[in-house]
Amino acid sequence: MAERLLATPLTILHIAACLFLVLVVLLQPGKGGGLGAFTGAAAQQVFGGRGAGNLLTKTTWITATIFFVTSITLAYLSSSVGDSLEKRGAKIEAQKKSNSPDEK
Helix, strand or coil, rough: CCHHHHHHHHHHHHHHHHHHHHHHHHCCCCCCCHHHHHHHHHHHHHHHHHHHHHHHHHHHHHHHHHHHHHHHHHHHHCCCCCCCCCHHHHHHHHHHHHCCCCCC
């Protein structure tokens, strides 16, 4: 039960980190420009000449760290359930058999 309570907020945080990571990576100016070419002038005015790169780089590292930690945690929580898949399958089959009407 505790795994379920922990898994839901972690999943929400994981999805938010994923979407934010995509956004931050796309905003970074690269060799080809990417989406950073559209916001390049605005970023230099707001953050200074090198400030945008440093801020986006730090943000990328922090978001990537959150993404990897939540990935590993969610993987552990999903695999740490006491029953194996074989036992779960047997339970489901037993429930189906007990719920189905007996044919005579």
